[in-house]
Amino acid sequence: MPGSLRAVSAALAAVACLAAAPGCGEASQARDGTVTLGFVNGASTEFHQCLQQAVEREATTRGARVVSVNSRQRPEQELANIESLIAQRVDALIVQTVDVEQLRTDIARARAAGIPIFLTSVMPDDLGGILGAVTVDQYQIGALDAGWVSNDAVGRPRTLGVIAGAPGAASDQVVSGLKSALPANVKVVATQPGMYNRGRAKAVAAAMIAQHPTLDYAFVANEDMAFGAAEAFRGSGKKVKIVTVNGTDEGLAAVKDGRFAATVANSASALGEKAVENVLDMLDGGRPNKITRAPMQLITRDNLTDAPRYCGA
Template sequence: MRITSRYRAACVATALSAGLLLSGCSKDDDTVSTAAGDGDYTIGFVNGNNTEFHTCLQGAIEKKAEELGVELYTANSTQDPGKELSNIEDMISRGVDAVIVQTVNVDALEADIAKAKAANVPIFLTSVLLEDMKDVLGASVVPLAEVGKMDAELVTKDAGGKAVQVGVVAGAPGAASDVLVGGFTDNLPATAKVVANQPGMFSPAKAQEVAENMIQSHPDLDYVFVANEEMAFGALNAFKAAKADVRIVTNNGTERGVEAVKDGTFLGTVSNPAQLTGANALESTVKLLDKDKGAEKVTRTPLTLVTKDTAAQAPAYCAE
């Protein structure tokens, strides 16, 4: 394992488990690890949660770091904006060259970016873009508004011009979920009425609770858009228990989600592989630090609408 001189000055670390865990500097040591590297850069990754998306995203970043010889530190903010800022401060203290951030809330980014800018450490974003990107190194994003639009178009096609009631189980307010849901609701036809819109907080249990309340209040519900597949399975439990025939459209393209489309459990999902978002994030960060003239400031993960007819061609979601 290579430890930079800047990090050595900040903290003397004890290497454990073949150099995969560093201790003695973090306020919450068990949340921070490092992949061995022998390249020119040390990069931090601050994750936002522990959903399948977040896990796959981090796995892809770790794999690409190994390929490029980047020393990588990781931390998880567990949907807490205060912890996100603390994690970024910790990364700065470790002497990283840049921090990749999967934010828990776009409102939190102002403080994050200001803190990193003051330390001359650039921030690279995953999943979201800011209106003003001048203080951000770059971003690797899923075109979330387009994801929502694709699901809305699927509902439109399936409804065939009939008047329908639609529910929305959003993720957590204030970040990527808002863009995703907006893309969906803004592109529904006039014949589709959104009768409920509640956050499931990216928790299957919470999504099931939201869906239970939704079907009780709207027993004639026809469709529901769920912000990710993990929550969609939670919502499905509620609809099954109520013996309600509600057609689910969702987002991710995980193996389980694609299988649910194949067997008709879900009407459709939009595949946007987390492995590509993560790999692009790490690779782009390195290129931008290198001032590579061919580097793009923003890269976008390709989307695939997955229906029963196309499920067999769905791309892999997670890196092996």
């Protein structure tokens, strides 16, 4: 067996033993030497698609194989996906969770099988059971958008509506960070989930502006939903300033032409690439940081050229 693969087997065996799993060491001995990563994606938004492309591209570049599955925003499907990948005897799991509460069960299943689990975007409070994570500071994303609103409102009484994503994971943290950082003069008058769906977000925005016709601002948890919200606000004849999240090419164009006031750019590609890099390095016996924070930046018309690449090589 080549030296690098011996290191992989040793690392996997060590993780399994640390987990005190039954049959410690048996899984690594049964592998045929090909490193296979299981990637559990959370949904099919542009973020999730770009994340998966980056994971698969980086793994191929590094000579590893990826089996990708999608939980479609359902916690029970996430667990079923993890159990399926465990049954396929993957060498490690990379998980973009749909529900932070679900992570406890996910991690327990992986530990019991002696398979390292690595997370993207969010992480549990207890880091002892995971191989590592590449995360986005979701609270800071919300705080950055809240900072723009605060500076724009400059102490005047203003109202804001929140169109969240799907309950349970990253969206909850972003909204919490936003609300915590808003100044006292900006009142949140409505909060509804858009479920990362443009059509649903448009309907939510239409109902929101009908109920609050003097709405000043809207925070929308991703740019795809923000386009739907913008259509609804324009259709009502109301001028609502939208702050959002992603930094896609289309989103940056909307910032440039004024449909969005600001967006928080964070690269889905960089997140996926770093996750694979760290997982494979750890399996080879390397010691990259267990937790890596992905960069992010508030983007307005004034600094559009500073936005990082969102998707693609």
